[in-house]
Amino acid sequence: xxxxxxxxxxxxxDAKLLAGNNGMDxxxxxxxxxxxxxxxxxxxxxxxxxxxxxxxxxxxxxQLDLFFKKMKDIGISAIIIKIDRxxxxxxxxxxxxxxxxxxxxxxxxxxxxxxxxxLEILGxxxxxxxxxxxxxxxxxxxxxxxxxxxxxxxxxLFEFKxxxxxxxxxxxxxxxxxxxxxxxxSDVTIVNKKEIPNENYIYFKYERNEVIYNNTNPKITGSxxxxxxxxxxxxxxxxxxxxxxxxxxxxxxxxLENAVKFLQMELLKRYSISxxxxxxxxxxxxxxxxxxxxxxxxxxxxxxxxDLDKYSNYQIILIKLYQKxxxxxxxxxxxxxxxxxxxxxxxLAFKHTAFLExxxxxxxxFNFNDENNDSTLNHIEKIMDSLSSNHIFKDFYYRIxxxxxxKRYDLPKANKEVLDTxxxxxxxxxxxxxxHYEELGIxxxxxxxxxxxxxxKFISPKVTAFKIKHPQLFETLxxxxxxxxxxxxxxEKLFLxxxxxxxxxxxxxEILKTDLTDQEEILQIQVASRLFKLKYQEDNK
Numbered sequence: 001x002x003x004x005x006x007x008x009x010x011x012x013x014d015a016k017l018l019a020g021n022n023g024m025d026x027x028x029x030x031x032x033x034x035x036x037x038x039x040x041x042x043x044x045x046x047x048x049x050x051x052x053x054x055x056x057x058x059x060x061x062x063q064l065d066l067f068f069k070k071m072k073d074i075g076i077s078a079i080i081i082k083i084d085r086x087x088x089x090x091x092x093x094x095x096x097x098x099x100x101x102x103x104x105x106x107x108x109x110x111x112x113x114x115x116x117x118x119l120e121i122l123g124x125x126x127x128x129x130x131x132x133x134x135x136x137x138x139x140x141x142x143x144x145x146x147x148x149x150x151x152x153x154x155x156x157l158f159e160f161k162x163x164x165x166x167x168x169x170x171x172x173x174x175x176x177x178x179x180x181x182x183x184x185x186s187d188v189t190i191v192n193k194k195e196i197p198n199e200n201y202i203y204f205k206y207e208r209n210e211v212i213y214n215n216t217n218p219k220i221t222g223s224x225x226x227x228x229x230x231x232x233x234x235x236x237x238x239x240x241x242x243x244x245x246x247x248x249x250x251x252x253x254x255x256l257e258n259a260v261k262f263l264q265m266e267l268l269k270r271y272s273i274s275x276x277x278x279x280x281x282x283x284x285x286x287x288x289x290x291x292x293x294x295x296x297x298x299x300x301x302x303x304x305x306x307d308l309d310k311y312s313n314y315q316i317i318l319i320k321l322y323q324k325x326x327x328x329x330x331x332x333x334x335x336x337x338x339x340x341x342x343x344x345x346x347x348l349a350f351k352h353t354a355f356l357e358x359x360x361x362x363x364x365x366f367n368f369n370d371e372n373n374d375s376t377l378n379h380i381e382k383i384m385d386s387l388s389s390n391h392i393f394k395d396f397y398y399r400i401x402x403x404x405x406x407k408r409y410d411l412p413k414a415n416k417e418v419l420d421t422x423x424x425x426x427x428x429x430x431x432x433x434x435x436h437y438e439e440l441g442i443x444x445x446x447x448x449x450x451x452x453x454x455x456x457k458f459i460s461p462k463v464t465a466f467k468i469k470h471p472q473l474f475e476t477l478x479x480x481x482x483x484x485x486x487x488x489x490x491x492e493k494l495f496l497x498x499x500x501x502x503x504x505x506x507x508x509x510e511i512l513k514t515d516l517t518d519q520e521e522i523l524q525i526q527v528a529s530r531l532f533k534l535k536y537q538e539d540n541k
Contacts, residue, residue: 001027001028001121001124001125002024002025002026002027002028002077003023003024003025003026003028003048003077003078003104004024004025006028006048006078006121007106009117009120009121010116010120011112011113011116011117011120012080012106012108012112012117014108014109014112015080015106015107015108015112016106016107017104017105017106018090018095018098018105018106018107019094019095019096019098019099019103019104019105020078020098020099020101020102020103020104020105021099021104022099022102023077023078023101023102023103023104024104026046026077026078026102026103026104027046027077027199028046028047028048028077028078028121028125029044029045029046029047029077029125029199030044030046030047030048030122030125031047031048031049031050031117031118031121031122032047032048032049032050033049033050033051033114034049034050034051034055034056034079035055036055037055037056037059037067039067039070039071039074039076040070040074043070043071043074043076044074044075045074045075045076045197046075046077046199047074047075047076047077048076048077048078048079048080048121049071049076049078049079049080050080050082050114050117050118051079051080051081051082052081052082052084053081053082053090056094061093064093064094064097065097068094068097068098068100068101068103069101071101071103072101072102072103075197076103077103077104078103078104078105078106079098079103079104079105079106080106080107080108080117081094081105081106081107081108082108082109082110082112082114083107083108083109083110084110090105090107135251135254135255136254136257136258139163139254139255139258140258142159142163143159143258143259143262146159146262153170153179153266154179154181156262156263156266157169157170157179157180157181158181160255160259161181163252163255164241164248164252164255164256166241166242166243166244166248166252167180167181167182167185167241167242167244168180168181168239168240168241168242168259169181169182169185169186169239169240169242170237170238170239170240170263171237171238171240172236172237173236173238174236174340174341174344175344182242183215184213184215184216185213185215185216185242185244186215187213187214187215188209188211188212188213188214188224189211189212189214190209190210190211191209191210191211191212191221192209192210193207193208193209193210194207194208194209194210195207195208196208196225199250199253202253202257203257204227204228204230204256204257204260205227205228206225206226206227206253206256207225207226207227208223208224208225208226208243208247209223209224209226210222210223211223211224213242213244220244222242222243222244222245223243223247224240224241224242224243225240225241225243225248225256226238226239226240226241227239227256227260229260229263229264229267230264237263237267239256239259239260239263241256278357281306281354282356282357284302284305285306285354285355285356285363285365286356288302288303288411288412289316289356289363289365289411289412289415290412290415291412296409299408299409299411300408303367303408306354306365307351307352307354307367308352308353308354308365308367309367309408310352310367310369311352311367311368311369312369312407312408313367313368313369313370313371313373313405313406313407314365314366314367314368314405314406314407314408314410314411314414315365315366315368315373315376315402315403315404315405315406315414316363316364316365316366316402316403316411316414316415316417316418317363317364317366317377317380317400317401317402317403317418318361318362318363318364318400318401318418318419318421318422319342319361319362319363319364319384319398319399319400320360320361320398320399320400320401320422321335321338321339321360321361321393321396321397321398322360322396322397322398322399322426323395323396323397324395324396324397325395330395332359332360334395334396335359335360335396336359338392338393338396339357339361339362341387341392342362342383342384342387343355343357343362345383345386345387346364346380346383349379349383350364350366350376350379352366352367352368353365353366353367363415363418365411371405372405373405377402380400380434381434384398384400384432384434388432393432397430397431397432397433398432399422399425399426399432399433399434399435400433400434400435401417401418401419401421401422401425401435401436401437402418402421402434402435402436402437403415403417403418403421403437404417404437404438417437418437420437420440420443420444421435421436421437421440424440424443427530427533443530459527459528459531459532460524460528462512463524463525463528464528466511466512467528467532470508470511472504473504473507473508473511474529475494476490476494476501476504476505476508477505477508477525478525478526478529479493479494480501480505481516481522481525481526481529482526485516487501487502487505
């Protein structure tokens with residue numbers, strides 16, 4: 001019911017509309033009697049207010065301005081004022097405000113009873129609500145029966161189409177996929193967007209877009225209803241209803257409310273199944289990379305099952321996320337949607353690829369024919385640059401380590417190479433970085449053998465003793481040497497005063513009996529510093 005329809009009820013046959021003509025299409029959801037001015041606490045959208053003007057009689061112009069502004073903000077549909085001994089004429093100020101805010105102002109005589117107005121307004125509303133609830137539960141029952149048939153997503157959408165006689169689509173904006181009952185309606189140009197206010201029994205957020213359908217011949221101008229589907233996974237699903245000819249009605253919204261809930265459960269069920277399969281695949285790939293599959297025939301079977309047996313060459317690429325602000329406690333779950341985006345982009349770009357995903361990293365196995373894999377590596381850098389431009393790495397660095405090209409039974413060796421490369425990346429690079437194992441240089445001497453456990457034999461005893469006895473001074477010396485012996489740069493990095501840095505460096509020179517000009521001596525200290533870091537990282541794995 002709207003205000004125009006309300007004016008036709010018998011209780012208002014002698015009522016007079018004084019102002020607010022522009023609000024005659026306002027919908028009515030309920031009716032209330034004004035007894036107190038705190039309308040922000042009890043008023044609600046779509047309400048018709050009845051009053052004898054008693055509550056308003058003592059308000060000055062400023063207070064009336066404020067009160068009617070609150071009514072407009074709430075979405076009050078109309079105000080009905082009864083003429084009696086308290087007021088024989090409605091003030092011009094109120095008429096002006098009702099016109100300004102498009103709130104219909106209706107005058108009734110003193111002999112009209114509030115009860116009769118309330119009953120005549122609420123009767124059709126109650127009947128309509130009962131009808132909508134019955135519609136809701138009937139649709140719910142139909143969808144419950146549908147769920148027993150284990151339908152496809154496309155099958156589900158065609159059932160929704162039958163219920164509302166409109167084409168519908170389900171899109172996943174993250175994977176850039178769409179399932180639709182009419183693919184001609186997939187390509188649109190959005191002209192305007194407008195949020196749909198929630199009415200009774202509508203709980204999800206709906207938006208109506210004016211659109212041009214580009215694939216129809218001729219092009220059609222229409223509208224779409226779009227509603228996001230809250231979902232426990234990280235996919236961004238949205239249900240679209242194509243209003244090509246006319247808009248849907250309130251009954252159809254009961255179908256949509258059920259449809260969104262049904263799709264929520266269906267997507268959650270499929271997500272749960274996919275997660276189980278995902279974990280099984282993760283475990284198998286983990287066993288393959290960590291040398292826990294011992295028979296060559298079993299390795300062959302695993303590679304075949306993952307479509308990794310077409311070519312003779314393999315390469316492993318590890319992408320690991322590192323938190324930028326180490327002192328900030330970020331939820332590690334923030335990494336999951338980032339890893340998912342990386343995974344989805346790689347799956348679209350490369351055919352013969354499998355992956356292993358953990359909480360902060362993703363490992364890809366590439367199977368290819370050429371003796372080198374440069375084109376693939378260039379493509380990977382382009383993908384990562386594209387993702388970076390979308391600011392998905394705002395809280396994290398990514399570091400990519402790349403193995404040598406190996407044969408199928410050397411995959412564990414390639415896996416060790418990317419893990420070792422990450423150790424070096426983690427020590428010396430605080431930015432997005434891609435690093436090939438071949439570029440490790442001297443570090444391979446320690447990483448490819450058991451030398452990490454006996455690393456002290458490669459460090460001068462004098463330097464080792466100095467680090468153990470004066471750890472703070474050793475840290476200052478390390479930063480000083482890596483800052484081209486700049487007191488100011490060292491002070492900035494260590495958050496110290498330059499005079500404090502100068503004092504510490506003088507102390508270091510005295511203890512080590514050096515003036516820090518001998519390049520060989522400086523090299524020994526810098527190499528020692530890096531080896532200490534490698535040793536510390538290995539001890540704390």
